[in-house]
Amino acid sequence: MKKFFQNIRPLLLLLLLNAIGMLLMYIKGVDTLEDMAILCSAMCLLSIAMYAIITLFSLGDSYLFIIISMLSTVGIIMQSRINQDDGMRQMKLYLVGVAFFFIALFVYKCFHKHFEKFTFFYWGLSMALFAFTAVFGTVRNGAKNWIDLPGLPSIQPSEFIRILFVLSLAAIFTRARSRKKGKYIPYLERKKIKSTRLMFAAGIAFSNALCLFLQREWGIALLFFAIYIAFLYIYGENKLFFAANMVLVIFAAFIGVKFMSHIQVRISAWLDPFNDVDGKGYQIVRSLFAIGEGGFAGTGIGAGSPYLIPVVNSDFIFSAICEEMGVLGGVAILMLYFLLVYRGFKISLSSTNEFNKAVAMGLSVMLGIQTFIIVGGVTKLIPLTGITLPFISFGGSSMITTFIVMGMLQAISSIKGEVTDEIE
Amino acid sequence: MQAFFSKILTYIFVFIIYIFIYVIIRMIFSDIQMMYRKKTGGLAEAYLKLINLRRDLDFPVDESYEIEDNEVIGRGKNCSIVVPDRFLSLKHSRIFKNSGKFYLEDLGSTNGTYLNGTALGDTAVELLDGDKIRIGRVTFLFVLPGGASKGKSK
Numbered sequence: 001m002k003k004f005f006q007n008i009r010p011l012l013l014l015l016l017l018n019a020i021g022m023l024l025m026y027i028k029g030v031d032t033l034e035d036m037a038i039l040c041s042a043m044c045l046l047s048i049a050m051y052a053i054i055t056l057f058s059l060g061d062s063y064l065f066i067i068i069s070m071l072s073t074v075g076i077i078m079q080s081r082i083n084q085d086d087g088m089r090q091m092k093l094y095l096v097g098v099a100f101f102f103i104a105l106f107v108y109k110c111f112h113k114h115f116e117k118f119t120f121f122y123w124g125l126s127m128a129l130f131a132f133t134a135v136f137g138t139v140r141n142g143a144k145n146w147i148d149l150p151g152l153p154s155i156q157p158s159e160f161i162r163i164l165f166v167l168s169l170a171a172i173f174t175r176a177r178s179r180k181k182g183k184y185i186p187y188l189e190r191k192k193i194k195s196t197r198l199m200f201a202a203g204i205a206f207s208n209a210l211c212l213f214l215q216r217e218w219g220i221a222l223l224f225f226a227i228y229i230a231f232l233y234i235y236g237e238n239k240l241f242f243a244a245n246m247v248l249v250i251f252a253a254f255i256g257v258k259f260m261s262h263i264q265v266r267i268s269a270w271l272d273p274f275n276d277v278d279g280k281g282y283q284i285v286r287s288l289f290a291i292g293e294g295g296f297a298g299t300g301i302g303a304g305s306p307y308l309i310p311v312v313n314s315d316f317i318f319s320a321i322c323e324e325m326g327v328l329g330g331v332a333i334l335m336l337y338f339l340l341v342y343r344g345f346k347i348s349l350s351s352t353n354e355f356n357k358a359v360a361m362g363l364s365v366m367l368g369i370q371t372f373i374i375v376g377g378v379t380k381l382i383p384l385t386g387i388t389l390p391f392i393s394f395g396g397s398s399m400i401t402t403f404i405v406m407g408m409l410q411a412i413s414s415i416k417g418e419v420t421d422e423i424e
Numbered sequence: 425m426q427a428f429f430s431k432i433l434t435y436i437f438v439f440i441i442y443i444f445i446y447v448i449i450r451m452i453f454s455d456i457q458m459m460y461r462k463k464t465g466g467l468a469e470a471y472l473k474l475i476n477l478r479r480d481l482d483f484p485v486d487e488s489y490e491i492e493d494n495e496v497i498g499r500g501k502n503c504s505i506v507v508p509d510r511f512l513s514l515k516h517s518r519i520f521k522n523s524g525k526f527y528l529e530d531l532g533s534t535n536g537t538y539l540n541g542t543a544l545g546d547t548a549v550e551l552l553d554g555d556k557i558r559i560g561r562v563t564f565l566f567v568l569p570g571g572a573s574k575g576k577s578k
């Protein structure tokens with residue numbers, strides 16, 4: 001109990017922030033304020049309960065969940081401000097997401113020893129999901145990447161495939177190492193073992209990326225490549241293979257730019273959005289105007305006009321945040337992500353199990369790169385690719401996936417605790 | 425008017441996010457500092473070593489604590505060496521360095537500070553290598569490598 005009260009200050013700040021958010025909604029005038037207040041209090045209670053459970057039962061890192069709650073609160077307030085129904089749905093998604101966080105935490109904590117055995121099962125499952133989407137999927141925004149099942153909410157399988165991808169790469173790269181632990185292997189032989197493993201890894205990465213290209217999910221394809229390169233950089237040990245992969249990726253990107261009209265449109269919109277303001281450059285120009293309108297301190301939540309930005313509730317939410325909370329608010333959000341990724345790497349570094357280390361590293365890289373891709377995209381630092389901003393963007397699949405990812409990180413941090421206790 | 429209020433509230437909103445970040449960073453920083461304190465030992469000129477077996481004590485205490493210029497031992501959170509034993513006062517005793525020598529003094533504690541079995545009075549006493557300091561239920565060995573020891577002075 002003492003542990004809980006010792007570190008209660010961030011929790012109090014979180015509650016205060018929720019209260020101010022509700023006050024802002026009241027000032028703006030929302031029809032369904034009562035429902036919203038009830039949901040908001042449920043959220044606050046759930047945050048307190050989760051934080052208490054994590055600290056009292058020593059379930060690992062105590063910062064992770066509180067940072068997630070903070071980001072979700074900001075997301076919910078922005079969503080409610082743009083569209084009150086979306087805000088309510090986002091609140092419910094938070095409640096569902098926390099349930100998934102808990103499930104992921106316990107499943108991974110109990111069965112983490114078995115997760116490294118299913119390397120090709122993960123790959124097969126992701127391929128099956130891609131095939132399923134290709135056959136039964138529905139087309140939205142020019143990409144066939146949604147599954148609408150009767151009686152179920154529509155889901156985006158590519159979001160869940162990200163976790164499978166990290167798991168399969170982690171299994172491939174670490175099993176080759178841990179199996180030979182404690183034995184001296186001659187250098188030539190070791191290289192031979194490694195290179196077959198590396199070939200498998202490359203096969204998994206490129207087959208996933210190819211499917212994503214066929215689905216026209218550029219953002220997630222880019223994310224996959226970034227994770228793959230990070231794994232190679234850390235575990236590859238073979239510089240020639242790394243260089244060959246880089247050349248291959250650059251070649252693929254070159255082919256894409258040369259022959260795919262979709263990518264050409266993105267690139268030209270990135271290089272000079274003002275050349276075609278009403279057409280290709282419309283989204284990015286609107287986003288830049290919004291960020292410029294906000295200035296340093298922002299127009300105030302409820303006083304800006306984020307409706308003018310297209311797809312503002314998912315891809316361009318960061319522009320809306322910059323407009324209404326200013327650059328100051330935008331930087332605050334980025335710092336929260338920075339802290340989250342920092343905790344992820346910290347968990348990875350202090351984990352004692354090779355596989356868990358690799359999984360934590362992959363998931364943290366995924367989170368960091370995802371944030372970079374979308375924030376860089378809407379601020380015209382890199383070409384824009386559609387991907388969600390974790391915890392803030394509107395979207396059920398993305399929200400639940402990120403909660404599962406966080407649950408796994410939490411589980412890995414708590415597993416570390418068990419092992420060190422045994423040693424002492 | 426509405427725009428004005430929402431603007432003010434937004435400022436407060438962003439400000440609270442920054443305070444939150446500050447609080448979290450400070451908590452993480454103190455975590456790292458504690459880990460660093462646990463790991464090192466031997467870097468400082470002098471340190472305290474725990475004589476009790478840790479499994480006999482029902483509260484967390486480290487195996488060793490580094491002594492720098494001025495360390496306050498006690499149950500309170502502000503002490504530089506926190507020992508959460510309920511027989512300790514909030515600020516129990518102090519070890520400080522004066523012209524190259526280490527001294528131990530009692531800070532008016534309820535249960536007293538014992539140096540090699542004798543209770544400390546009002547004045548500070550010089551610490552030598554190998555001295556045993558007992559506070560509450562905990563006994564520390566004062567280690568000052570290369571310093572004057574009991575054996576040498578006798």
